[in-house]
Amino acid sequence: MAKKKNFTVGSNDVSAEEAEREFGISLQELKTLMNIRGRESLRELNETYDGFSGLGYKLKTNLITGLSDDKTDLAIRIAAFGRNEIPQKPSKTFLHFCFNHFKNRTLVIVFILGIISLALSFYRPSRETFQTGIRPTKEKFEWIEGTIIIAAVLIIILVTALNDWIRERQFRDLQSRTELNTTFNVIRDSTVRQIPIKCIVVGDICEIKYGDLLPVDGVVIQSNNLKVDESSLTGESDLIKKHESSDPFLLSGTRIMEGSGKMLVLAVGEHTQTGESFKLFNVVELENNHYRKQNIICKVYFTF
Known part of the structure; x- marks a missing residue:
C-alpha cells in the first residue's frame, strides 16, 4: 500500500x-x-x-x-x-516619479535656462567694458539668479513627486484593505460562510x-x-x-x-480570465515602453 x-x-x-x-x-x-x-x-x-x-x-x-x-x-x-489574488505591478519609487515630472518640457527649458544663467555669472570677459567699482559689486550676486531658477525647478519636481508617491501608497493600502474586507458566500462543511475572496x-x-x-x-x-x-x-x-x-x-x-x-x-x-487580461495588458504596456525608449534613442542619435 x-x-x-x-x-x-x-x-x-x-x-x-x-x-x-x-x-x-x-x-x-x-x-x-x-x-x-x-x-x-x-x-x-x-x-x-x-x-x-x-x-x-x-x-x-x-x-x-x-x-x-x-x-x-x-x-x-x-x-x-x-x-x-492577481499580482500587482511593482510600486513606483520616489525617483521614478521625479524622473517622470522632469520630462515636462516647460520645466526642462526653465532648468536649462537656469544652468545657462548660472554659468554666465562666472564668465569674465577679457576686456573691461564696465566702469571700475561697479562690476565687482555686481559680480558677487550674479550667480543668485541662476541658482534660484534651478532651485525653484527642483522644488517643484520634488514636491509634486512626493505628493504622487504618497497618493499611490495610500491607494495601494486602500486597495489591500478593500480586498481583505470583500467577502463571498462559500459552502464549507455543508455550511454557507462568508470568507474573504482571496481565501x-x-x-x-x-x-x-x-x-x-x-x-x-x-x-x-x-x-x-x-x-x-x-x-x-x-x-x-x-x-x-x-x-x-x-x-x-x-x-x-x-x-x-x-x-x-x-x-x-x-x-x-x-x-482567471480577468487575470489573463491583466497579464496581456502588462505585456502590451512593456512593449510600448520598449518602443518608446527606442524612439527616444533614435531621435537623440539623429539629432547629434
Whole structure:
C-alpha cells in the first residue's frame, strides 16, 4: 500500500508538481477547459471529464457539502492551482516619479535656462567694458539668479513627486484593505460562510445571487433563472443565460444580473480570465515602453 505524503500547512513547502499529483486534473487542463466556449465546451466537459460529478471527483470536491476547512487540503490546492489574488505591478519609487515630472518640457527649458544663467555669472570677459567699482559689486550676486531658477525647478519636481508617491501608497493600502474586507458566500462543511475572496480556492462551491461580481472562474452546477452581464469581458451588451445544460461557464469580472445558483470554482487569481487580461495588458504596456525608449534613442542619435 502506497504511503500517503505528509504536507505541511504552508503552501510554500509544497511544490506545484507534487500538489497537482494529488488531483485528477491539472492546472493546464482546467485552463484549456475554461478557454472553450459554447456547445463545444459542454461536450468537452461531458465526454472528457464525465460531467460535473466527474469534475468534482477529480478535484476531490463534494458538490453538495463543499470543501472542508482542513488547512492542509487548502494549502495543497493553493500550491496546485494558485491563490486568488492577481499580482500587482511593482510600486513606483520616489525617483521614478521625479524622473517622470522632469520630462515636462516647460520645466526642462526653465532648468536649462537656469544652468545657462548660472554659468554666465562666472564668465569674465577679457576686456573691461564696465566702469571700475561697479562690476565687482555686481559680480558677487550674479550667480543668485541662476541658482534660484534651478532651485525653484527642483522644488517643484520634488514636491509634486512626493505628493504622487504618497497618493499611490495610500491607494495601494486602500486597495489591500478593500480586498481583505470583500467577502463571498462559500459552502464549507455543508455550511454557507462568508470568507474573504482571496481565501477562495479551486474546488470551492460558491453560492451566487443577483448583484454578485464574480471573483473567480467556474461552472454552474445549480441555477435558478441565472443571467449574467459579460460586457466587461466580451463587450456583449445582452444578458447571457447560464444553465447546467446549455452554457454553464462563469467568468471572473462578470456580474450576476438575475437569478441565483451555485458554482464550482475552476480558476483563481492570475489564472482567471480577468487575470489573463491583466497579464496581456502588462505585456502590451512593456512593449510600448520598449518602443518608446527606442524612439527616444533614435531621435537623440539623429539629432547629434
